[in-house]
Amino acid sequence: MKFQKINKQLKNRIIFFIIIFVCFSSSIYLISYALKDKISFFYSPSEINKLKISEDQLIRVGGLLKKNTLKLRDAIWYFEIIDDGGMSVSVVFNKTLPNLVEENKGIIVEGLLRNRILIANTVLAKHDENYMSQSAVDKMKSKGVWRGD
Amino acid sequence: MLLQLGQIFIYSNLFLVLSFLFLHKKFSNSFSQLTLLSIGITGCMPFIILMIGFIISDFSILNVATNSFIDDPLFYKIASSWGSHEGSILLWIFIINLYLLTYLLSDKNYKNIVKNILLIEISFIFYVILSSNPFVYLESFSNIKGLGLNPVLQHFLFVIHPPILFLGYIGLIIPFAIAVHMLSSQKFEKKYFSEILKWSKISWFFLTLGIVLGSYWAYSELGWGGWWFWDPVENVSLIPWLLTTALIHSTAVSIKKNELKIWSLNLCLYAFIAAIFGTFLVRSNLIISVHSFASDPLRGMYLLAIVAYLLSFALFLNIKSLKLFNQDKFDLLSRESFLLLNNVFFISAALTVFIGTIYPLFAEIIYQEKVSVGAPYYNMTFNILLAPAILLMSIAPRLSWGENKTNLKLIIRLVSTTILIGVISFLIWNNIYFTFASILCFPIIAMSIVAIPSLLKNRTITFLSQWLAHLSIALFILAAVFTEQFDKDYNIEFSNTSNATQFIDPLIQVTLNGISESSHSNHQKITVGVTIKKSGKIIELSPSKNIYQPSGEITTEVSKKSYLFDNFYSTITSITENNVVLNIVYKPLINLLWLSTMLLIASIGLSIFRKEKYE
Numbered sequence: 001m002k003f004q005k006i007n008k009q010l011k012n013r014i015i016f017f018i019i020i021f022v023c024f025s026s027s028i029y030l031i032s033y034a035l036k037d038k039i040s041f042f043y044s045p046s047e048i049n050k051l052k053i054s055e056d057q058l059i060r061v062g063g064l065l066k067k068n069t070l071k072l073r074d075a076i077w078y079f080e081i082i083d084d085g086g087m088s089v090s091v092v093f094n095k096t097l098p099n100l101v102e103e104n105k106g107i108i109v110e111g112l113l114r115n116r117i118l119i120a121n122t123v124l125a126k127h128d129e130n131y132m133s134q135s136a137v138d139k140m141k142s143k144g145v146w147r148g149d
Numbered sequence: 150m151l152l153q154l155g156q157i158f159i160y161s162n163l164f165l166v167l168s169f170l171f172l173h174k175k176f177s178n179s180f181s182q183l184t185l186l187s188i189g190i191t192g193c194m195p196f197i198i199l200m201i202g203f204i205i206s207d208f209s210i211l212n213v214a215t216n217s218f219i220d221d222p223l224f225y226k227i228a229s230s231w232g233s234h235e236g237s238i239l240l241w242i243f244i245i246n247l248y249l250l251t252y253l254l255s256d257k258n259y260k261n262i263v264k265n266i267l268l269i270e271i272s273f274i275f276y277v278i279l280s281s282n283p284f285v286y287l288e289s290f291s292n293i294k295g296l297g298l299n300p301v302l303q304h305f306l307f308v309i310h311p312p313i314l315f316l317g318y319i320g321l322i323i324p325f326a327i328a329v330h331m332l333s334s335q336k337f338e339k340k341y342f343s344e345i346l347k348w349s350k351i352s353w354f355f356l357t358l359g360i361v362l363g364s365y366w367a368y369s370e371l372g373w374g375g376w377w378f379w380d381p382v383e384n385v386s387l388i389p390w391l392l393t394t395a396l397i398h399s400t401a402v403s404i405k406k407n408e409l410k411i412w413s414l415n416l417c418l419y420a421f422i423a424a425i426f427g428t429f430l431v432r433s434n435l436i437i438s439v440h441s442f443a444s445d446p447l448r449g450m451y452l453l454a455i456v457a458y459l460l461s462f463a464l465f466l467n468i469k470s471l472k473l474f475n476q477d478k479f480d481l482l483s484r485e486s487f488l489l490l491n492n493v494f495f496i497s498a499a500l501t502v503f504i505g506t507i508y509p510l511f512a513e514i515i516y517q518e519k520v521s522v523g524a525p526y527y528n529m530t531f532n533i534l535l536a537p538a539i540l541l542m543s544i545a546p547r548l549s550w551g552e553n554k555t556n557l558k559l560i561i562r563l564v565s566t567t568i569l570i571g572v573i574s575f576l577i578w579n580n581i582y583f584t585f586a587s588i589l590c591f592p593i594i595a596m597s598i599v600a601i602p603s604l605l606k607n608r609t610i611t612f613l614s615q616w617l618a619h620l621s622i623a624l625f626i627l628a629a630v631f632t633e634q635f636d637k638d639y640n641i642e643f644s645n646t647s648n649a650t651q652f653i654d655p656l657i658q659v660t661l662n663g664i665s666e667s668s669h670s671n672h673q674k675i676t677v678g679v680t681i682k683k684s685g686k687i688i689e690l691s692p693s694k695n696i697y698q699p700s701g702e703i704t705t706e707v708s709k710k711s712y713l714f715d716n717f718y719s720t721i722t723s724i725t726e727n728n729v730v731l732n733i734v735y736k737p738l739i740n741l742l743w744l745s746t747m748l749l750i751a752s753i754g755l756s757i758f759r760k761e762k763y764e
Contacts, residue, residue, distance in 0.1 A: 012478075033529065
C-alpha cells in the first residue's frame with residue numbers, strides 16, 4: 001500500500017518534470033527560431049546603400065532628417081534620412097508625422113525597402129524629458145534664458 | 150532655503166537608516182519604532198520639498214528651472230517634480246517610505262523584515278547622493294522663467310501614470326523583504342505567506358493600472374507605437390507583471406496546501422529584481438527605445454551594481470534553499486498542479502520577453518549588428534507560450550484542491566462547442582488570427598457562464614474576483630486581436646476648407662466643418678472640426694495643433710471619439726490656409742480592450758479588500 005503511494009508520487013513527479021522540460025525547451029526553441037527570423041535590422045543610410053537588403057525584410061533606419069527635404073504631396077510625406085557619412089535614403093510615409101519630427105533632428109523609421117526607397121509604415125518619435133527642438137534652443141539662446149550645454 | 154532643507158533631509162535619512170541597520174539589536178522596542186517613524190518621515194520629505202519647489206517655482210533649484218515654466222498650470226508643475234530623472238528617483242524613495250510606514254502599522258514583529266527594506270532604501274539614497282541629487286543651486290536665477298516641461302509630456306496621464314507605476318514596482322519590496330527573511334532564517338511561517346499574497350496583490354493592482362494607463366497614453370499620442378509596441382520600456386514593465394501574476398497563483402498553493410513555498414519565495418525575489426532591472430535598463434540608455442529617458446552611463450552603472458548585488462544575493466539564497474525543493478507532493482489532476490503549470494507558462498513567457506528585450510544588446514556586442522526585436526518575435530514566442538495557459542484557465546478554477554476525477558462528458562462538450570465556435574468565427578470574419586483567439590477564449594467564457602449559478606450561491610469575494618479576472622482576460626484577448634486585425638487607416642485631403650464632404654470608404658463619409666484658433670495659458674491652438682458619418686452614426690472630431698510657449702514647439706494633438714466599442718482617431722497631417730490633410734484611423738473594439746483591463750483591475754481590487762481569510 002505504502003509502496004503504491006510512493007510509486008504514484010514518483011510517477012506524478014516524472015510527468016511534471018516532463019511537462020516543465022517540454023515547456024522550457026520549446027520556449028528556448030521558439031526564442032532561438034524567432035531571434036533568427038523575426039527580428040528587424042537597424043541600419044544607417046550608408047549601410048542601406050552598401051548592403052543587399054531583401055525587399056521582404058522589415059527594417060528600421062535611423063539618422064537625421066535631412067534639411068529642406070521634408071515635403072507633402074497628395075497627403076503623402078516625402079523626406080530623406082542622412083547619416084554622419086553624408087549618405088542618405090529617401091522615405092515615403094502616408095500618415096501623420098509624430099510630434100518632434102523636425103529637420104536636422106534624429107528620426108527612426110520602420111518599413112520595407114523598394115527600389116532603394118523606404119516605404120515607411122511607422123515613424124517613431126523619441127520623447128526624452130530633456131528634449132528641446134533646435135529651433136526652441138535657438139529661440140531661448142536669443143532671449144538669453146538658455147542654460148543648457 | 151528649500152534647497153538646504155532638502156539636503157538636510159536626505160543626509161539625516163541616510164544617518165538614521167545607517168544607525169538602524171547597525172544598531173537595531175541594541176535598540177529598545179519603542180526606540181526602534183521611533184527611529185523607523187523618523188526614517189519614514191525624513192525619507193518622504195526630500196520629494197515633498199522638491200514638489201513644493203515646483204509649486205512655488207523656486208528657480209534657485211536647478212532641477213525646477215530646467216523642468217518647469219512659471220506659467221505652467223498647477224498640476225503640471227506638481228507632475229514636473231517626477232518629470233526628470235532626479236525627481237523620479239526621489240519619488241522612488243518617497244514610495245519606499247510610504248510602504249515602510251504602512252507596513253509598520255500592520256506587523257508587530259517588524260524588525261527582521263524592515264531591515265531588508267532599509268537595505269534597499271539605503272542603496273537608493275546613495276544613488277541620489279552620488280549621481281542624481283536634484284538639489285543643485287542655480288546662480289543668477291532671478292530673471293528666468295524656467296525651460297518648461299517637455300510639451301509632449303503635457304498630458305493628464307503624466308500626472309498619474311508614473312506614480313501609479315512606481316507604486317506597483319516598489320510594492321514588490323515587501324514580498325521581497327519577507328522572502329529574504331524567510332529564506333535566510335529557513336523558517337516558513339504561514340502568516341507571512343498571507344502577507345506576501347496581500348502585498349503582491351496590492352502591487353499587482355497598481356502595476357496593472359500603471360501599465361494600462363501607460364498603454365492608453367501611448368495610444369493617445371502620435372508616434373508612440375499605439376497601445377502596445379513591444380518597446381523595451383513597455384517590456385520591462387511586463388516582466389515583473391508576469392512574475393507577480395505567477396506569484397499570486399503560487400502563493401495561493403503555499404497557503405492552502407503548504408506546498409510550493411520555496412518556489413513562491415523565489416518568485417518574490419525575482420519579481421522585485423525584475424522591477425529594479427527595468428529601471429536600470431530604462432535609465433542606462435543601453436537599448437534603443439521610443440520612450441527614451443534622459444540617461445547617463447554612470448547612473449546606469451550604479452543601478453546595474455544594485456541589480457548585480459541583489460541577483461547574487463538571490464542566487465545565494467537559492468543555493469541555500471535548494472535542498473528544501475523536493476518536498477512538494479502533488480496530484481496530477483488538481484488545482485495546485487494546474488496553478489503550478491500556470492507558473493511554468495508565465496515564467497517561460499517572462500523569459501521570452503526578457504531575452505527579446507536584451508537581445509539587441511548582445512547582437513551589438515557579439516555580431517556587431519544593430520537589431521530591433523518587435524511584434525513578429527513576440528507573436529512567435531510570447532503569444533504561443535501563453536496560449537496553453539489561456540486554455541488551462543477555463544478548467545483550472547473548476548478543479549478542487551487535491552485529487553479530482555476526470556469529467557469526460559464536460560471535456561467532450563467543451564471541445565466540440567469550441568471547435569464549432571472556431572468554425573463559425575472563421576466563416577464570419579475569415580481571419581485566421583481571430584479564429585485562433587476565439588478558440589482560445591471561448592472555453593473561458595463558456596465556463597464563466599456555466600459558473601454563474603454557483604457564483605450566486607457561493608457569494609465569496611475570492612471566487613467572484615477570480616471569475617471576473619479570468620473572464621476579463623478572455624475579453625481582453627478577443628478585443629486585442631480583433632482591433633489589430635480589423636483596424637483601418639485613411640488619408641484625406643481637403644483643398645477647399647469650407648464644408649467639403651468626401652467618402653473615404655463606401656460606408657464612411659467625412660465632412661470638414663471649419664478651422665478655428667484659440668489661445669491658452671501656455672499655448673496657441675488651431676483646431677479642425679470634422680464630422681464622420683458611418684452607417685447612420687455621427688461622430689464629431691476636432692484634431693488640433695498646439696504651439697507652445699516659451700519654446701515655439703508645435704505638437705500634433707489627437708482627437709478621438711468612440712461609438713460603443715469602436716474608436717475613430719484623427720490627426721492633422723498638415724494645414725495651410727486653403728489645404729487640410731487629415732489622417733483618420735478606425736479602431737474597432739478598442740474600447741472593449743480598455744473595459745476588460747478595467748474589469749481585471751477591479752477584480753484584484755475586490756480581492757484585496759475581501760473580508761474572508763485563506764485558512
